[in-house]
Amino acid sequence: MKKTIFFTSFISIIAVITAVQLIMPITARSSQKKITSVIRGVVASQYGMVADARVRIAGSKDFTLTDVNGRFTVEAPLFSSRTIKITAGKDGWFNNSVNALPGNQNANVMLFPIPAKDNPNYRFISPAVCARCHNTLAKYWDKSKMAHTTSNVKVLNMYNGTDATGRELSGPGYKIDNPGKDGNCVSCHAPSAAVSNGGAKDIEKALWSPRAEWDGISCDYCHKIRKITKTNNTPSLFKSHLKRQTPLKGNSILVFGPYDDVVNTVMSASYSPAFDKGNFCAACHSQIKKSDNKDTWNRKQVYTDAEWKSFDIGDDSVIPVQTTYQEWKTWQNSLPADDSNKGKRCQDCHMSWRKEMLPYDNYIIDGQARNMWGTKRDPQNIRPHHFDGGTQIQLKTALSMEIEGEINGNILDVNVFITNTNGGHWIPTGDPMRNVMMVLSATDSDGKVLKKIKGEELPTWTGIGKIEDGNYAGLPGKMFSKVLKDKKGNINVPFWQATEVAADTRIRPKTTIKLTYQFKIENPDDEPVAEAKLIYRPFMKSLAKVKKWESNDILITQTAW
Amino acid sequence: MNSKRILIFGLIFLMMTTTHAFASDLLSGNVKAQGLRKQDNILVYLTKTPDQTTPPQEVFVLDQNNLTFLPHILVIPKGSTVSFPNNDKVDHNVFSLSRTKKFNFGSYKPGVSHNVTFDKPGIVELRCDLHSEMISYILVMKNSYFALTDKKGNFTLDVTGLAPGKYFLKTWHEKLKNSKMAIDLAVAAGKKLTINLKRGAPGVLYK
Numbered sequence: 001m002k003k004t005i006f007f008t009s010f011i012s013i014i015a016v017i018t019a020v021q022l023i024m025p026i027t028a029r030s031s032q033k034k035i036t037s038v039i040r041g042v043v044a045s046q047y048g049m050v051a052d053a054r055v056r057i058a059g060s061k062d063f064t065l066t067d068v069n070g071r072f073t074v075e076a077p078l079f080s081s082r083t084i085k086i087t088a089g090k091d092g093w094f095n096n097s098v099n100a101l102p103g104n105q106n107a108n109v110m111l112f113p114i115p116a117k118d119n120p121n122y123r124f125i126s127p128a129v130c131a132r133c134h135n136t137l138a139k140y141w142d143k144s145k146m147a148h149t150t151s152n153v154k155v156l157n158m159y160n161g162t163d164a165t166g167r168e169l170s171g172p173g174y175k176i177d178n179p180g181k182d183g184n185c186v187s188c189h190a191p192s193a194a195v196s197n198g199g200a201k202d203i204e205k206a207l208w209s210p211r212a213e214w215d216g217i218s219c220d221y222c223h224k225i226r227k228i229t230k231t232n233n234t235p236s237l238f239k240s241h242l243k244r245q246t247p248l249k250g251n252s253i254l255v256f257g258p259y260d261d262v263v264n265t266v267m268s269a270s271y272s273p274a275f276d277k278g279n280f281c282a283a284c285h286s287q288i289k290k291s292d293n294k295d296t297w298n299r300k301q302v303y304t305d306a307e308w309k310s311f312d313i314g315d316d317s318v319i320p321v322q323t324t325y326q327e328w329k330t331w332q333n334s335l336p337a338d339d340s341n342k343g344k345r346c347q348d349c350h351m352s353w354r355k356e357m358l359p360y361d362n363y364i365i366d367g368q369a370r371n372m373w374g375t376k377r378d379p380q381n382i383r384p385h386h387f388d389g390g391t392q393i394q395l396k397t398a399l400s401m402e403i404e405g406e407i408n409g410n411i412l413d414v415n416v417f418i419t420n421t422n423g424g425h426w427i428p429t430g431d432p433m434r435n436v437m438m439v440l441s442a443t444d445s446d447g448k449v450l451k452k453i454k455g456e457e458l459p460t461w462t463g464i465g466k467i468e469d470g471n472y473a474g475l476p477g478k479m480f481s482k483v484l485k486d487k488k489g490n491i492n493v494p495f496w497q498a499t500e501v502a503a504d505t506r507i508r509p510k511t512t513i514k515l516t517y518q519f520k521i522e523n524p525d526d527e528p529v530a531e532a533k534l535i536y537r538p539f540m541k542s543l544a545k546v547k548k549w550e551s552n553d554i555l556i557t558q559t560a561w
Numbered sequence: 562m563n564s565k566r567i568l569i570f571g572l573i574f575l576m577m578t579t580t581h582a583f584a585s586d587l588l589s590g591n592v593k594a595q596g597l598r599k600q601d602n603i604l605v606y607l608t609k610t611p612d613q614t615t616p617p618q619e620v621f622v623l624d625q626n627n628l629t630f631l632p633h634i635l636v637i638p639k640g641s642t643v644s645f646p647n648n649d650k651v652d653h654n655v656f657s658l659s660r661t662k663k664f665n666f667g668s669y670k671p672g673v674s675h676n677v678t679f680d681k682p683g684i685v686e687l688r689c690d691l692h693s694e695m696i697s698y699i700l701v702m703k704n705s706y707f708a709l710t711d712k713k714g715n716f717t718l719d720v721t722g723l724a725p726g727k728y729f730l731k732t733w734h735e736k737l738k739n740s741k742m743a744i745d746l747a748v749a750a751g752k753k754l755t756i757n758l759k760r761g762a763p764g765v766l767y768k
Contacts, residue, residue: 340654340667344690348668352691353651355628360650379650388693397693400686402660403765419658422690510658531762558762560738 037078039100041107042070043088050090050111054260054271058085058097059375063260078102089260089271092226097263114226114254114270115245120197122224122244125253130219133266133369136361137385138219140354144387147216150190150207154539157547158494159185159203164548171546172494183496184235188284192221195242217284223255227274228283236286237313238279238325258383264373278332278345282325285346285430289495291317297500310334319484321432321495327425331509341510344424351383354393390430390538395556398422399436399507401534405561412442412450412519414530414561418478419512426506428481432495433539435481436507436556437462439472442519442530450528452476455517461492463541470541470553478515480505492540531560588718588730588746590754592710594737600714602634603758604700604733606707608767610723613704616640620676623687623697625653630687630697634735638705639682646674652691659685661701682767684733698735700766720746731766732756739764 043053049070056063057076066072066088076084080102088109089095100107127147131138141147149155157163161173169176174183182201186194190206192214193199200206207215214220224242231239245254252268260271274280296316299308303320310330313320320326328346335342353360360379363370388394402417418438420427428434437458442450456478463471482505484498485491491502507513521528534556544551592603621643624631628649637643645655649671656665661683666675668691679685679701689695700707708718723746730742730749738761744754 340656340665341690344668348691349693353628354692355694358627380652394693397688397696400658400688402684405768417660421656421658421686421688422693424690512658529764533762560762560764561768 035078036075037102038073039076039084039086039103039107040071040073040105041086041098041100041109042066043072043090043109043111044070045093045111045113047113050088050093053088053090053093053109053111055086055088055109056261058087058261058263059377060261061378061381076100076102085261085263087261087263089269091271091273093270094254095260095263095269095271097261114243117245118242119244120195122196124192124196124214124218124220124224124244126214127219133365133367133373134219135366136357137364140357141219141385141387144385145389146387147218149188149216150193150203151215152189154547154549155185155189156204157549159183163546164550167548170548171543172497174494174496177496187234188217188236190215191217191240191284220253220255223257225274225280226256226270226272228277228279234283235288235321236283236325237288238282238286240283259375261375266369266373276345276347278328278347279325281346285322285324286326287322287495288313289319289321289498290314291319291499295499299501302501302504306334319495319498319501321484321498322430324425324429327429327509331424341424346424347383349422349424350387350389351385353379353382353384354386354388357384390428390434390536392554394422395536395554398427399534399556401438401532401557401559403530403532403559403561405528405530407521407524407528410521410524411453412521412528412530414440414442414455414517414519416440416478416515416517416532417512418480418507418515418534420507420509423507423509426508428506428536432482432484432492433543435479435537435540437472437480437535437537438478438515439533439535440476440515440517440530441532442476442517442528444521444523444526444528450519450521453518453520456515461540461542470537470551476517478505478513480507480513482506492543529560531558533558586719586721586750588720588744588750588754590716590752590756592714592716592732592756592758594714594734594758594760596760597734597736599712601710601712602632602734603710603714603716603737604634604636604707605710605716605718605756606702606731606733606766607718607720607723608703608729608731610704610706610728613638613640616678616680617705620644622646623699625649625655625689625695628692628695630655630689630695632697634698634700634709636700636702636707636709637679639701639703640678640680641701642676642678643699644674644676647671653689653695654691655687655689657685657687657699659683661685662699684766700733703767720750730754730756732758733763733766734758735763736760737763 043050043066051068053066054063055072064072083099085097086100086107087097093111096109098107098109159174161176163170185203186206193206224244225240226243227241228238255267255269256272258275262269294317299316310333311326362376363374365374400419400421404415406413428436455476458472458475458477460473462473464473465471483491483502484493485500485502486493486497487499536554621637623635623643623645626648647653652668654668661681662679662685664677682701682703685699687697708716710716725747727745730744732740737758
């Protein structure tokens with residue numbers, strides 16, 4: 001009796017195993033201790049099969065492309081407690097998915113095209129809505145400058161000619177110099193207003209506009225961008241192409257992003273390769289000014305032919321106001337294919353993990369939403385939205401400085417080396433108000449300042465007065481900045497008054513600037529000390545004074561010999 | 562009997578000299594750094610000492626984990642090799658553009674490691690340009706006469722093999738001004754030295 005039961009059980013087990021093997025085409029890779037099955041299917045649409053669609057198991061790092069007949073094959077775990085979510089996405093189509101069991105040979109996915117037209121009457125949704133699920137992403141975005149570009153006091157002061165207290169006619173102002181004109185500040189500082197029908201074009205009004213809706217560059221604005229193209233009609237020479245459409249189904253909204261595997265009922269997500277490209281940022285991190293009369297300026301005195309050609313912003317009548325994108329592109333273009341820095345993009349550094357965000361999370365959504373719609377991802381495949389730039393954290397490692405000295409008789413020779421270590425663009429970048437100063441001092445062992453014999457000095461506009469108050473005019477040192485000049489010869493003018501770039505001494509990516517100085521020593525047996533400080537100043541001292549802006553220099557690094 | 566006495570006296574003499582030799586092989590003290598919450602990771606080292614000629618066999622490790630280089634300060638004799646494993650969950654790009662040693666591994670994945678040999682004394686600032694908070698220093702020394710302070714600022718420097726004489730005891734920390742103290746090894750050994758440091762620009766290791 002026992003023998004019969006044993007025999008029957010044994011036969012049953014063998015039968016089950018055989019059946020499984022017959023039913024499922026198994027690819028057993030025992031050498032890797034990972035037993036997988038193969039799932040096959042096609043990606044199709046109402047127009048036929050979809051080639052080159054990206055297909056993967058939701059959340060996995062690897063994906064495959066469909067062939068010309070829309071066919072795909074993906075490897076999946078053989079043993080899975082739940083069905084496997086196979087996703088498909090392609091530029092221009094809504095992502096979609098199908099749930100499949102291991103070994104499924106008919107896991108077909110239907111794709112639907114995104115709407116062909118944009119809808120300028122669309123109302124951008126509030127970041128607060130996005131934060132219901134993307135709480136962490138929204139929290140860091142809200143701390144960033146990106147989130148508050150419209151209400152930025154300094155921007156409003158420069159626009160209106162006011163100071164920090166709101167007093168009118170205080171220093172330069174776009175509206176003072178251009179009465180009756182609105183300018184184009186809103187296109188980047190209040191983009192949702194700029195692109196909406198009936199939206200404000202005056203940045204002061206943008207915050208209160210019924211169509212501008214949200215301060216800054218909101219989630220829904222960026223995630224409505226399908227692609228970026230070059231144009232001659234915008235100050236940045238780039239145009240964001242929006243697809244503002246709600247709802248093909250239910251209350252879901254069309255959202256573009258870098259993921260081809262986001263499929264849920266809340267958002268109608270569409271994969272857009274634009275989100276992983278450097279030029280995604282170009283529409284705002286680039287600004288040129290065209291001369292009214294095509295007047296040229298002495299461009300060759302400031303930029304090399306190679307730099308200018310790579311900038312690709314026009315002829316010598318164009319004034320490059322902000323060229324962060326072009327600086328990055330110029331650097332990347334100059335690198336050989338095998339260079340270890342080749343391929344780095346804005347997103348790699350400005351949307352990377354921060355220590356305060358640890359431990360690493362595997363999801364980009366939080367709370368209950370995570371349980372309902374969350375896709376588990378490698379942290380490597382998540383881009384936190386802090387957008388750090390020009391902050392203390394970013395600046396501390398953006399540049400480095402070294403110093404060496406030598407005593408030759410009564411002369412102290414000092415060399416200072418300043419390197420753009422972490423910047424993928426020139427430093428400082430962005431608004432020309434920003435500058436970086438190296439301030440050098442040499443003293444004898446009693447603390448008496450040594451007389452400089454040779455070497456550059458800091459210009460008057462670094463401030464005349466006490467050193468303790470941040471005034472460095474005439475001290476040994478070097479200014480790294482872009483200096484805009486007007487027709488009358490005034491320097492450091494706002495961009496709308498500029499007719500030329502007088503100098504651009506900013507530090508190129510991964511390059512080192514060597515500065516040489518000599519000081520006189522009275523006693524050759526003395527042990528003098530040379531000390532160098534590298535300071536970031538977000539705006540000129542004279543401008544800060546007239547605008548009543550708090551001066552907040554950041555000490556990047558300091559070193560001594 | 563006499564031979565026994567001689568033997569006992571000999572042993573006592575040997576013990577005394579041996580004890581003295583142990584005491585003189587260590588230079589210890591305490592560093593008080595103004596304005597620092599923790600008193601550790603301050604380098605204390607001797608100069609005017611002979612350079613080390615044989616590269617150490619040991620491979621040092623500078624780890625990457627949780628967006629941090631570990632240790633923050635790695636002190637090595639020149640000629641040492643350092644391994645840079647990525648034990649984090651994201652890619653890192655470890656590089657140095659310091660004049661002491663320039664290298665760049667490019668972005669590399671968790672589980673991957675690279676080695677570099679440092680053959681020139683000086684300061685090497687390590688960075689990861691993907692994560693701007695990551696910074697670390699490799700201090701490449703001319704020899705092995707160095708020590709790092711503990712959390713209380715205490716240090717013990719092994720001076721075994723160093724001839725009696727006058728040397729300079731120096732310090733280095735990324736946020737502190739360097740200090741320099743002339744010492745006579747025979748006098749300083751066995752005593753507890755005290756060094757007071759102030760915040761300011763750190764200097765070079767060797768002038």
